[in-house]
Amino acid sequence: MNFKGKSIISFRDLKKDEIEYILKKTYEVKNNKYPDALRGKTLASLFFEPSTRTRLSFDSAISLLGGKYFGIADPSSSSIQKGETLKDSIKTVCGYCDAIVIRHPYEGAARAASEVSSKPVINAGDGANQHPTQTLLDLYTIKEQFGKIDGLNIGLMGDLKYGRTAHSLSMALSYYNVKITLISPKLLRIPIDFKNYLEGSGIKFVETSSIEEVGQDLDVLYVTRIQKERFGDLQEYEKVAGSYKITEETMGVLNPKVKIMHPLPRLDEIDPSIDKLENAIYFEQAHNGIPVRQAILGLVTGAIQ
Ligand code: CP
Numbered sequence: 001m002n003f004k005g006k007s008i009i010s011f012r013d014l015k016k017d018e019i020e021y022i023l024k025k026t027y028e029v030k031n032n033k034y035p036d037a038l039r040g041k042t043l044a045s046l047f048f049e050p051s052t053r054t055r056l057s058f059d060s061a062i063s064l065l066g067g068k069y070f071g072i073a074d075p076s077s078s079s080i081q082k083g084e085t086l087k088d089s090i091k092t093v094c095g096y097c098d099a100i101v102i103r104h105p106y107e108g109a110a111r112a113a114s115e116v117s118s119k120p121v122i123n124a125g126d127g128a129n130q131h132p133t134q135t136l137l138d139l140y141t142i143k144e145q146f147g148k149i150d151g152l153n154i155g156l157m158g159d160l161k162y163g164r165t166a167h168s169l170s171m172a173l174s175y176y177n178v179k180i181t182l183i184s185p186k187l188l189r190i191p192i193d194f195k196n197y198l199e200g201s202g203i204k205f206v207e208t209s210s211i212e213e214v215g216q217d218l219d220v221l222y223v224t225r226i227q228k229e230r231f232g233d234l235q236e237y238e239k240v241a242g243s244y245k246i247t248e249e250t251m252g253v254l255n256p257k258v259k260i261m262h263p264l265p266r267l268d269e270i271d272p273s274i275d276k277l278e279n280a281i282y283f284e285q286a287h288n289g290i291p292v293r294q295a296i297l298g299l300v301t302g303a304i305q
Helices: 016-030 054-065 086-093 108-116 132-146 164-173 191-201 211-217 234-240 284-289 289-301
Strands: 042-045 068-072 099-104 121-126 153-157 179-183 204-208 220-223 259-261
Touching: 016 132, 016 289, 042 054, 042 086, 054 068, 054 099, 054 121, 054 289, 086 099, 086 108, 099 108, 099 289, 108 121, 121 289, 132 164, 132 259, 132 284, 132 289, 153 164, 153 211, 164 179, 164 191, 179 211, 204 211, 204 259, 259 284, 284 289
Parallel strands: 042 068, 042 099, 099 121, 153 179, 153 220, 179 204, 220 259
Antiparallel strands: none
């Protein structure tokens, strides 16, 4: 399968065999099959929104395989601040690197960047739209834990309206034989275009506001933060803030074997007392960001085939 030069923007562009290929390569990377594979490769890391995990794991991913990175972590230090367009910035930066990773507050920004870039562009989150590399590490983590994805009941809980990780993950899961349980306040239900996509794919999914109703049936509970920064009206945020909290007490409504995931950062939706439980796999999930992003960088630069 040839990924060389391919941008990773949305699950609308990735077929199931491509997803499975990336997961297979991640397994190989994690087992040290490609030491030094990215030597001589340079990543441009352009973050126009805050990030800890995505930015640092991309930077770490390329360094650990012998490559280099440079970039923008603070948009106020770039010429965008002087009024340069994103497209002009990308047309310039693509001459300095082998691949570009971009996070941007506007939906569609990564796609726009890929249209003018001579190098592959990787979407590290575009507004409330998609976060495909997060989803690939989510899928990898599920597969690592269960040995499979098919047959699982996967609950996505929290901000399904603005949460790009939930959007990407629900779309990717539609390729698998899973049941998706969407748990959110009514105000934060998954947007209609993602719902239409799920309906069109024929996947089984249900929507509810009650974790108590569905908790015992879940194999995975994927908790998300309510995305305060995406609300136009903070009074609307106040109506839903703190809607769900996983505590030792609320663990009682869940399947005792459930695996709890979270893309992080978290606020108060998972109490730190949960971290010590075997159910909690969100830090292992975050650590899988390294091999997944190494595999992606290797594939799109042609260093890994
Ligand atoms: N999960 C995730 O995207 O985290 P960061 O915002 O810290 O990159």
